[in-house]
Amino acid sequence: MFESHFGFSAPPFQLNPDPTFYFGSKGHSNALAYLQYGVHQAEGFIVVTGDIGAGKTTLVRTLLEGLDSTQVKAAQIASTQLDATGLLQAMLTAFGVPHQPGALSKASLISTLEAFFMTLAIKNKRALLVVDEAQNLSMDAIEELRMLSNFQLRKQALLQSFLVGQPELRGMLESQRLEQLRQRVIASCHLGPLDADETRRYIEHRLNRVGWKGNPSFELGAFQKIHQFSSGIPRRINLLCNRLLLSAFLEDLTGITEAHVLRIDRELRAEVGESTVVQAPFRRDAAAARQPVQREHAPDTAAVGLPMAPPARIASVASGRAPLHRIVRRDAAAYRRTVLCLVDSPASYLNAALFAAAVEGTKTASRVVVVSTVDARQLGPVENYAEIAGLPAVEIHFGIAEGSIAHRAAEASVCCEAMLDEFLPDLVVPVGGSDEVVSCALVASRSGVPLLRVGAGARPSRMFPAQRLNASLLDRMAAVLYAPDALAALALGQDGIAAEQVHVLGSLTQDGAAAANTASPLASALISHHGLSHGYVLVTARVGQGRLEVRLLSKLVLMLSRVRGDRPMLWLVCGETQSALRAQGLGSVLSRSGIALASMPVFSARLSILQRASCLLTDAADDLIEVGTALGTPMLLIDEEENAPVSTDRHAKWITLSAADLGIETSTTNPPPPAAATSTAAEAMALHLDGWLSQVEAGLQQSPEPAAVGRPRLKEASP
Structure with missing residues (x-):
């Protein structure tokens, strides 16, 4: 009605999800990065939760539109009041597989689906199922999905599933009955509300998408009131702004004021019988979240990470694997602070050793525990490193065995959880970039432990898209980022990371x-x-x-x-x-x-x-x-x-192997390698980190709230 009056090409605040209006807030951008990481693994489950109207469906559709349809066959189920058999029938319908509803037994339904997935695999495609409103699924239906994820061809999973739903979905997945499914969760994210500045930019973004020329205008106070009354929930913002534009059209207004928003919001609430402003979801203070609590407390649902684990999981999974390989070279118990470094390769181990030596040598030294996701033998003998850097006081090797991505991610998460509970670190530093390191970083972030990223902004070659995605994801999670050079810092800025979080301090690799x-x-x-x-x-x-x-x-x-x-x-x-x-x-x-x-x-x-x-x-x-x-x-x-x-x-x-030339420019005039610098990147990082941690402890600088907070910990802090 009002679109032509204001010169809009389409309704800017329609309530139906539309990927063309996707707005990359910090929360939505981070969630999209998590989901892209999960999809890239090509197996397992991805869990997306959020309050009603938070933008879950828009986020998922944005992700799906970016997929290559020649490689992925996607289907969506929206009606989820289904038991296990009903879910199988709905899947056949969603994927367009011919069948007669109600005429097939459960066994026949499963066989038909498996044959369809196999046909896709032969064509080098895989199936992706999106289940919307998944909190309405029965436990039997969710367990059936887990069984379907077992379908494989040449070790390649045939089906990957998205579970999209409201926060209570997380509570369902925490049940002991779904233990095996939880271990296959590749990525999980929770969408929270927009902040005040994001609310303003969200409104302007949607208006600009339809050709807004400043008519009607919005007062600054109007934006603030819209955020207050909507609590930053995108659907509530759409509802309120749609009514504001309609009112401006009917009253022939050219501007929307704070008083106008106040009046229209009052009218809307009277219509739906709502008398108070809905408050934004409660967020616990990050520092408080890091305090260990009793495991029996329920986990915070506002979490982003992988995977979700109940108390019993630590004992059950840990008991089925070999003990962690622990090396203690010197007593580090007297240190007041603890930093955990996550490594996965010889290069990352050397970088962590250089970093540890510098951090332990500062005036208010911190204990550094180097945690390796691989077997110690994969890093080689210590003489590889001892002549370059002092070896860490404490190092622990998970020795995660080969297996599916989901299995390795689950095992890394369990082991990391144990390390967080044992050492209660003030900071976690992911130095490597493997899937296992990302899994550990996600667990730490969800537990409220801030992350520091060394080598931030430096991206692996485009020949390794998975590693590039992991590097970007780790950068987004970090509270503090140490970039090797100005070019890397520029890349971080282009990713939307605030300049005050980034410090150009050099490269640990070049140090080594x-x-x-x-x-x-x-x-x-x-x-x-x-x-x-x-x-x-x-x-x-x-x-x-x-x-x-x-x-x-x-x-x-x-x-x-x-x-x-x-x-x-x-x-x-x-x-x-x-x-x-x-x-x-x-x-x-x-x-x-x-x-x-x-x-x-x-x-x-x-x-x-x-x-x-x-x-x-x-x-x-x-x-x-x-x-x-x-x-x-x-x-x-x-x-x-x-x-x-x-x-x-x-x-x-x-x-x-049939090449006749190299086909790449190589220099024939390389100068001799430089001598070691007198001031190293590791020393600069240690000095800055010492000051940053001191400011956090003194309350002069807030410890940034991570992407997710508040997971319970196993034990109380030692006195």
């Missing part, structure tokens, strides 16, 4: 690389032995341990001999690769091609060797990729199947 140059004479000796100095192509591809297959080794050697040209080439080989080369008689081919072959040295020496290289050529599982990204080293990753997508990253690309 510089220290390796002065501390590792082995690297210089090895390079000199082969008549090299710098500017060579470094090859670290290897067979075994889930990397290159032995049968491809001859193709690799042939490819290297073709691309060798005038560029010096050094190949570091492990014992298994060396034996395979010898067994296939490939050593003479390498020798004739002028490719230097050397035994794989310890990690610290590899760091130093990498810095002198003009290019790194390796397989996708190499632990030097993380370092090469931080140092800006051009990288070539071997594509075994020769069908990888073309990379748009000018510093990294896939290379096939």
Whole structure:
């Protein structure tokens, strides 16, 4: 009615969810990042909760519109007063599978669904089910969904499910009966209300989408009243603003004032019989949330994270796995503060060791506990690191075994929960970027422990979309972010992270690389032995341990001999690769091609060797990729199947085993690696962190409220 009067192209405040009007508030942007992370894992469950009108459906539809329909077949169920059999029938209808409702037995329904999912998988597609108002599902129906998630083809899950509902859905999922389903929750988020500034920007965003030219205008006080009366709930904002525009049209007004909002809100409340303003959901103070409470208290529903766990889960899951591997090198119990560092690779472990040594050396030293999600053997012997950095006082290794993403995420979450309850940390620092580290960070954030992000804003190559998504997600969760350079800080600003949270303090990886140059004479000796100095192509591809297959080794050697040209080439080989080369008689081919072959040295020496290289050529599982990204080293990753997508990253690309040239710019004039700096990034971080924690303790600076707060903890704090 009023659209043409104000020159709008469409109704700006319609109540039906519409992804074209999606507004990226901080809460909605974070939730979308969590969901994108969950969808990328291609299995398990994703849980979205929020109060009525918070924007759950709009958020999910925005996510679905961004999916590739050639890879994902999505279906949605909106009517959820269903038992298990009714849910199966509704799924067949939603996916468009021919059947006669009511004519099939439960077993037949399941078989029909499985056959449909298999057909999709053969076409390289997977099924995604969205269940709206999921809090209305029966327990049997939810358990049936869990059983359907067992469908697999070649270890690939055939069905992924979204459960979208009101806050009581979380209470249902906390029941002991749904323990197994909870362990398959890949991501969960809760949508809260908009704040006052977001409410104003939300209104202006929707008006601008329909061509608003400032008529009618809004007083600043009008925005404030709209937020007050709507409590920041998007649907309430839409309802109130729609009535305001209608009233302005009928009364021929060109501006909306505070008094106008007050009058229209009173009329609306009289119509629906509501006499008081609905208050925004209560949020506990973050510092209070970190105080350990008795486990029997109910968990806070305003949570974002994965997965949700009841008290019994800690004992049941922990009892079914090997004990944690704990290393205590010196007594650290006297420290007043505790910082937990999460690592998952040799590079992240070295960065954490450098960070720990600096933090423990400050005036008000903090205890640093390095927590590794992998087995200690995957990081290598301690001599890899001891010559570069002081080893952590305490380190703990989860040793999470191979398995599905959902299983590893659940196991990491359980182990991290135990660490939070044991050490009661003041801060958690995710140094690695794997799915397991993200799971631990989410648990810490949901428990009210603030996160500090080192290497913030630095993104892995576009060749690794999952790692890029994880890095972005970790940055969004952090209360304090240490960026390595101005470019990384700019990337954080573009992600909507406030400038006051970001501090450019340098790179821990560059710290470690510089220290390796002065501390590792082995690297210089090895390079000199082969008549090299710098500017060579470094090859670290290897067979075994889930990397290159032995049968491809001859193709690799042939490819290297073709691309060798005038560029010096050094190949570091492990014992298994060396034996395979010898067994296939490939050593003479390498020798004739002028490719230097050397035994794989310890990690610290590899760091130093990498810095002198003009290019790194390796397989996708190499632990030097993380370092090469931080140092800006051009990288070539071997594509075994020769069908990888073309990379748009000018510093990294896939290379096939039939390649005749490198196809990437490599420098032939690399200067010798620099000496270690007198002032390191680790020292700058430790100094800033010491001041920040002191301000938080003194109350001069608030500990930022994390994305989610308030999970109960296992035990009371020790006196």
